[in-house]
Amino acid sequence: xxxxxTKLKIENLTKVFGRNPKSVxxxxxxxxxxxxxxxxxxHTVGIYDVSLEVKKGEIFVIMGxxxxxxxxxxRCLNMLNIPTEGKIFIDGENIVEYNKVKLRxxxxxxxxxxxxxxxxxxxxxxxxxxxxxxxxxxxPKEERQKIATNNLLIVGLEGYExxxxxxxxxxxxxxxxxxxxxxNDPDILLMDEPFSALDPLIRRDMQLELLDIQxxxxxxxxxxxxxxxxxxxxxxxxxxxxxxxxxxxxxxxxILENPASDYISNFVQDVDxxxxxxxxxxxxxxxxxxxxxxxxxVAMKEMERSGISSVFVVDNDRKLHGLVTVxxxxxxxKERKPLKEILIKNYETVDPDTYIQELIPMTTSSRYPIAVLxxxxxxxxxxxxxxxxxxxx
Amino acid sequence: MKxxxxxxxxxxxxxxxxxxxxxxxxxxxxxxxxxxxMLWILLSVESFLLWxxxxxxxxxxxxxxxxxxxxxxxxxxxVLVFAIGSFGLWVDMMSTLAIVLVSVxxxxxxxxxxxxxxxxxxxxxxxxxPILDAMQTMPSFVYLIPAMMLFxxxxxxxxxxxxIYSIPPVIRLTDLGIRSVPKEMVEAAQSFGSxxxxxxxxxxxxxxxxxxxxxxxxxxxxxxxxxxxASMVGAKGLGMEVLIAINRIDIARGFNAGFSIVILAIIIxxxxxxxxxxxxxPDK
Numbered sequence: 001x002x003x004x005x006t007k008l009k010i011e012n013l014t015k016v017f018g019r020n021p022k023s024v025x026x027x028x029x030x031x032x033x034x035x036x037x038x039x040x041x042x043h044t045v046g047i048y049d050v051s052l053e054v055k056k057g058e059i060f061v062i063m064g065x066x067x068x069x070x071x072x073x074x075r076c077l078n079m080l081n082i083p084t085e086g087k088i089f090i091d092g093e094n095i096v097e098y099n100k101v102k103l104r105x106x107x108x109x110x111x112x113x114x115x116x117x118x119x120x121x122x123x124x125x126x127x128x129x130x131x132x133x134x135x136x137x138x139x140p141k142e143e144r145q146k147i148a149t150n151n152l153l154i155v156g157l158e159g160y161e162x163x164x165x166x167x168x169x170x171x172x173x174x175x176x177x178x179x180x181x182x183x184n185d186p187d188i189l190l191m192d193e194p195f196s197a198l199d200p201l202i203r204r205d206m207q208l209e210l211l212d213i214q215x216x217x218x219x220x221x222x223x224x225x226x227x228x229x230x231x232x233x234x235x236x237x238x239x240x241x242x243x244x245x246x247x248x249x250x251x252x253x254x255i256l257e258n259p260a261s262d263y264i265s266n267f268v269q270d271v272d273x274x275x276x277x278x279x280x281x282x283x284x285x286x287x288x289x290x291x292x293x294x295x296x297x298v299a300m301k302e303m304e305r306s307g308i309s310s311v312f313v314v315d316n317d318r319k320l321h322g323l324v325t326v327x328x329x330x331x332x333x334k335e336r337k338p339l340k341e342i343l344i345k346n347y348e349t350v351d352p353d354t355y356i357q358e359l360i361p362m363t364t365s366s367r368y369p370i371a372v373l374x375x376x377x378x379x380x381x382x383x384x385x386x387x388x389x390x391x392x393x
Numbered sequence: 394m395k396x397x398x399x400x401x402x403x404x405x406x407x408x409x410x411x412x413x414x415x416x417x418x419x420x421x422x423x424x425x426x427x428x429x430x431m432l433w434i435l436l437s438v439e440s441f442l443l444w445x446x447x448x449x450x451x452x453x454x455x456x457x458x459x460x461x462x463x464x465x466x467x468x469x470x471x472v473l474v475f476a477i478g479s480f481g482l483w484v485d486m487m488s489t490l491a492i493v494l495v496s497v498x499x500x501x502x503x504x505x506x507x508x509x510x511x512x513x514x515x516x517x518x519x520x521x522x523p524i525l526d527a528m529q530t531m532p533s534f535v536y537l538i539p540a541m542m543l544f545x546x547x548x549x550x551x552x553x554x555x556x557i558y559s560i561p562p563v564i565r566l567t568d569l570g571i572r573s574v575p576k577e578m579v580e581a582a583q584s585f586g587s588x589x590x591x592x593x594x595x596x597x598x599x600x601x602x603x604x605x606x607x608x609x610x611x612x613x614x615x616x617x618x619x620x621x622x623a624s625m626v627g628a629k630g631l632g633m634e635v636l637i638a639i640n641r642i643d644i645a646r647g648f649n650a651g652f653s654i655v656i657l658a659i660i661i662x663x664x665x666x667x668x669x670x671x672x673x674x675p676d677k
Contacts (some may be wrong), residue, residue, distance in 0.1 A: 078584050107586030119581035123599045133585040135595070184585065 007220040008054040008077070008188065013086030015072050018043030021084040034243060046072035046081070047244040059214060059221045061235030063228065063267075069244035070224045074192050077222060078111045079103055090188065108137045112181035116193040118173045120165040126152065126176050127161035133184040144183075151179040154213065171202035178210075182217070191223045195230065207234060228267055232256070232276045240264050252276050273392050279359065280352035282391045283372045283381030289314055292321055296332035296339050299324045310368055312379060313343060320371055320379045323347050349373050352380055359388045413539040424543050431495070431549045439491035447483065451475055454660065461667035470663075473656045480649040482631060486657065489620050489630035492548060493661075496555040496616045501609065504560045508567025508608075509593065518568065525561040533558050533622050541626050551623030559615035566608030570601025606669030613665055617658050631657075 016024055024043045034045045047069040054060040064070045075081040077088060079095060087094045095106060112133065113119075120129050127148050128135075134144035152158055155175040165173055174194055181189055195203040207230060214221065225231050231238050232252035239249045240260075248260035256276060259265035288306040290299045292315045303311050303326050310325045322343030332342045347368040350359065362370055363385040370383040416424070442450075454474045459467030477486050511518040533554055540550035574597050582596040598605075624632030631650045638647030 075580075080580055080583060104586040104588065107584060109586075111584070113581070113584040115577045115581060117575075117577050119575075119577035121578060121581070121596060121600075123602075132582075132595070136585050136587045136591055180581075190584075 005055045005057075006053050007056040007091065008222070009089040010050055010052050010076075011087040011089070013050040013073070013076060013088065014048050014084050015046040015069075015076055015081055016043050016084045017046055025085060045244055047076075047241075050086070050244075050246055052239055052246060052249055054220060054222060055236075056220055057218045058236040059223055059234050061223045061225060061231040061238045062241060063225055063231040063235075063238055064241035065226055067243075068241040070226075070241050071192055072244070073241070074113075074190050074222060074224050077188070077190055078107055078113060080113075108133065108184065110186055111188045111190055112184045112186040113190040113192065114174070114177045114181050114194045116196055118165070118177045118197075120173055120176055120180075122165050125162050125164055126157065126168070129165065129176055130180045130183050132180060137184075148179070148183055151183045152176075154182065155179045155209070169202075170198050171206060174198060174206060178213075182213075187220060189219045189221045191221060193224050193226065196226065203230070210234065228271050229275070232271055240267065253278075253281055257281075274357040274360065275355060277356045277391055278352065279350050279354045279356070279370075279372050279383060280380070282356065282387050283352070283383045284387075286312060286369075286379075286382045289379075290324065290339070291315065292339065294339060296324070296329045296337065296342065299339060300326065300329040300333060303329065312371060312382065313339060314379050317376075318378050320349070320373060320377055323368055347371055351375070356388060356391055359383065363388050409539070413542060417542060428544045428549050431544075431552060432547075435491055435495050435548050435552065438494055439488055442487040442491060443484065447478060451478075457664055458660075461664055466663065470660050473660065477653045477656055480653060482634065482650060482653050485629065485631045485634055485650070486653060488548075488628070489617075489632065489654075489657065492551055492555060492620060492623065492628060492630060493613065493616045493657075496552050496559060496619075497609070497613050499552070500556050500560040500563055500612050500616070503556070504563040504608075504612070505567055505605070508564045508605075509571060511564065511568040512571035512597075521564070525564060528557050529561050533619065534625070537622070537626055546627035548628045550626045551620075551628035554626070555616050555619040555623055558619045559612045562611035562615065563605070563608035566604045566611070567601065570604025570608075571597050573604070574600040602672040603669060606665070606672050610662065610665040610669055613661050614658060617654065617661060620654065 014025070014028070015021075016028070018024070018041065021043060024037055024041050024045075027037055027041070028045060028048060032040075037043055037045055050069075050073060052060075062070045062073060072081055076083050079098070083096055086096070088096055090106075090110065095103070098106060121132065124132070127145065130148035130151055131144045134147060139147075149158075149161065152161065155178050157172060157175050157179065160168065160172070165176065168176065174197075177194065195206050198206060211234065223231075223234055225234075232255075235252060237249060237251055238255055240247045240255065240263075242263055248255055248264055250258075253276065255264065256268055256271065256273065259268055288302045288308065288311055290302055290311050290313045292313055299311055299313070303309065303324075308326075310323055312323050313321050315321060321340075322345050324339065324342060325344065328342040328344070331337075332339070346366065347370070348362040348366050349371045350362070350373070352372050352374070359370060366385075369385065370388075372380045372383060374380055445453075451471045451474050455467040455471040457467070458470035477483065507521065511521055536557055537550065537554050540553045544550040544553055578596060578600065579592060582592045587595065620628070620630055621632040621635050624630060624636045631654050634650035635647055635654075637643070638650065
């Protein structure tokens with residue numbers, strides 16, 4: 001039932017806030033709206049019937065505007081919010097059923113959280129903040145100081161050990177928050193809008209740094225944000241939430257290309273696609289190709305048939321050898337030269353994971369389509385210059 | 394028709410009277426040892442204070458003022474305490490100080506846990522708030538009578554009454570302090586798997602220390618304000634001097650004692666405020 005790669009699985013999770021949450025479950029199931037329930041019973045429906053799966057080692061982003069239930073959801077994952085109904089499986093164990101002792105152990109070892117406003121202990125030094133999780137676990141002083149110092153190094157804060165949070169800038173404070181979470185070496189990192197309180201430049205740095213740290217540590221990360229660009233930049237997969245319900249789950253490309261609702265298409269309108277879409281998303285296989293064993297005459301006919309002025313030349317393994325223009329082909333036919341001698345190489349090649357952002361300058365530096373190659377120089381597809389620009393519209 | 398109907402009569406006081414007498418009859422085994430124990434603590438503190446040579450006390454005052462505030466404050470404190478001595482009220486000052494110290498100590502021992510409980514549980518808070526209001530507004534003479542009956546005359550009922558009067562601020566400010574710890578900070582503590590005790594001692598109490606220290610300061614000041622009234626049940630000290638001065642219409646004697654109380658109040662306030670300021674956490 002659980003594949004090896006599933007780290008976290010949520011089934012039909014509902015959280016209602018109020019005096020007697022269970023009492024309104026029937027009303028919710030009967031389809032009465034959140035507003036009506038609030039008015040009638042004074043209960044707030046935080047999230048309703050959320051199901052999702054997070055794979056090991058992925059960054060799973062939950063995106064939504066304020067009030068969409070995303071913070072409620074992430075707080076269920078370490079039981080800061082106790083779900084009204086539903087199950088949360090982590091490594092196959094339903095954490096909702098944990099007793100106090102098991103829950104403490106789970107929080108101490110498996111998850112750690114990074115908070116929007118950092119949640120740092122202002123009465124403790126930076127080092128003592130990072131040590132906190134280890135201190136709670138009862139790890140001896142020397143060992144936890146060593147681990148904490150090491151984690152401060154990872155987030156680039158060495159030398160600040162004995163300062164207090166108030167002496168640090170916002171970006172640095174969140175680095176402390178991250179170091180504190182990492183110090184416990186959790187499997188799962190819960191990040192509740194960690195960069196929302198930072199100014200844009202610092203936010204960008206922190207995003208890159210998170211990706212950098214993630215590439216080394218390979219944690220499973222659940223990341224909350226209201227910023228589409230942040231969601232698509234960081235997320236391996238993204239869930240879009242609205243009114244306590246998940247509207248769509250998918251990779252950034254899937255959501256960009258097939259938004260499940262008008263709400264989502266509105267949402268993704270502002271996305272800077274050049275940072276999301278990659279060469280593989282917009283390339284296509286050329287309608288004509290010429291093989292190395294063919295002569296210039298075949299090349300000429302091929303170009304004539306497709307109405308193009310240049311064509312890529314590959315061998316039997318589809319390895320790219322060069323490009324032939326129609327003028328060179330005509331001359332070669334006259335002078336009886338083989339195809340090999342008239343190949344030119346001043347076209348751009350990229351790998352399929354290149355972002356469109358990086359393709360844009362290439363469209364101005366070369367007259368020919370961009371060739372997309374794998375690591376063996378096998379031609380996967382081509383991107384005509386016009387496709388780069390049309391993909392952004 | 395304008396006067397309140399006479400046949401409607403309700404006497405709540407009589408029930409308190411019955412209750413106190415019932416306590417007195419049935420719980421003597423409890424109140425007697427409590428009385429003995431408190432008296433023993435009081436006398437120990439007082440005799441220790443009196444055992445200290447006068448110049449050591451003045452030196453300590455100077456050092457305390459200097460360390461907590463600055464040199465000038467230290468000198469001022471020394472001069473002021475010297476003045477009380479020269480009024481001929483050294484022994485009375487120490488008696489008063491002993492009552493204040495013991496009252497504050499017991500207030501903290503009882504008040505801090507109650508404040509913590511109130512902050513954790515809204516129901517406890519709902520129950521305690523009106524009780525605290527009553528303790529602060531009820532004229533102290535009223536509960537001096539039952540206190541006297543339970544603990545006889547002297548210092549012990551004085552301490553008892555002083556506690557009732559001065560304990561509310563430390564309870565209220567402990568409650569307030571813990572409640573105003575930022576929610577995210579408490580969540581952070583919980584998210585790392587802290588137990589209730591760990592969250593309380595590692596995060597909530599240190600965070601609310603400035604508020605709690607303000608409560609300690611208020612409690613101390615109120616305890617000092619109570620000493621004059623406490624003298625009515627026979628507690629010796631500066632309050633007793635005031636009481637004698639009233640009876641004899643002796644202006645000079647009254648003001649000597651009055652000024653001494655003011656001086657003690659200023660010194661205790663500045664010292665405890667100075668200590669409280671040290672725990673301030675700038676920029677939460």
